[in-house]
Amino acid sequence: MGIQKVMVIGAGQMGSGIAQVCAASGYSVVLHDLKEEFVERGISTIHKNLNRQVDKGKLSQEDMAETVQKIQRSTDLQNAKNVDLVIEAAVENMRIKTELFAELDKICPEGTILATNTSSLPITEIAAATSRPEKVIGMHFMNPVPVMKLVEIIRGLATADEVYQTVEDMAKALNKVPVEVNDFPGFVSNRILMPMINEAIYTLYEGVATKEAIDDVMKLGMNHPMGPLTLADFIGLDTCLYIMETLHEGFGDDKYRPCPLLRKYVKAGWLGRKSGRGFYSYS
Numbered sequence: 001m002g003i004q005k006v007m008v009i010g011a012g013q014m015g016s017g018i019a020q021v022c023a024a025s026g027y028s029v030v031l032h033d034l035k036e037e038f039v040e041r042g043i044s045t046i047h048k049n050l051n052r053q054v055d056k057g058k059l060s061q062e063d064m065a066e067t068v069q070k071i072q073r074s075t076d077l078q079n080a081k082n083v084d085l086v087i088e089a090a091v092e093n094m095r096i097k098t099e100l101f102a103e104l105d106k107i108c109p110e111g112t113i114l115a116t117n118t119s120s121l122p123i124t125e126i127a128a129a130t131s132r133p134e135k136v137i138g139m140h141f142m143n144p145v146p147v148m149k150l151v152e153i154i155r156g157l158a159t160a161d162e163v164y165q166t167v168e169d170m171a172k173a174l175n176k177v178p179v180e181v182n183d184f185p186g187f188v189s190n191r192i193l194m195p196m197i198n199e200a201i202y203t204l205y206e207g208v209a210t211k212e213a214i215d216d217v218m219k220l221g222m223n224h225p226m227g228p229l230t231l232a233d234f235i236g237l238d239t240c241l242y243i244m245e246t247l248h249e250g251f252g253d254d255k256y257r258p259c260p261l262l263r264k265y266v267k268a269g270w271l272g273r274k275s276g277r278g279f280y281s282y283s
């Protein structure tokens, strides 16, 4: 099951990062989104990232040009008909994902592996929307994708061993470190990370300390590269809320209840870096 051509669905923060690392590792990439402007925005993020590496002398102009020319733009899902692997990084919405996977199942050749970059939705349920659940798998990259080494590879209930192996090999070829995980709410990464972020928000909500103090405790006391509130802004507060809701619903345990302050910020449209305001302001 050799992978040569990959379609990445969703040209946002995650999708563009995934497309960049795949192209930089020599794969042919089709970067797909609903509108041309979304694809162009993703391409321009990739250019910005690669240019930064060129400026730092870590990448040659020739290698940058080679990476860029490996990425084909797409707004037509039919372009999935000749790819070996699809990595879906669209919005975190089960209905959208199942509809997309059902459509991909019809378009893609029998052998194509369908992977999702979902941060917490059940792989098994996404797989059930297709006639090839054994070829559906989770491939969870971390943000920023070009920098973070981890790829959580999630086996759905029916995922075939051969498919797991192919995806694990590909993650290694991307110079990432794959970790095998079974399909449970939040997998491993977000089951551990999000309750910590949620607890940091409760700590702020209850007036235990200022946001800066909370972040300093975790940064300087635990050597985290970012404090939990800065990290929440970086991930997006809507995403954090969505993952907490998935954990709360999936386990039915009140310890996963999202903090009311998180709900309030999301309702206000304070979504973190991407909206210009979250726990901190960004100009």
Ligand code: CAA
Pocket: 049, 052, 056, 058, 119, 141, 142, 143, 144, 145, 146, 147, 148, 189, 190, 193, 225, 226, 231, 235, 239
């Ligand atoms: N895209 C690409 N490259 C980036 C980047 C971005 N958005 N941001 C930073 N970088 C690169 C820089 O260019 C720099 O590269 P070089 O080493 O080649 O020079 C390197 O990363 C370090 O950047 P900086 O020196 O500017 O800043 P830093 O040392 O503070 O690192 C950081 C920035 C890597 C983001 C670091 O703060 C960090 O690791 N933060 C935590 C990130 C994290 O926890 N991510 C996981 C989020 S959870 C998730 O993604 C899963 C989910 O489902 C929610």
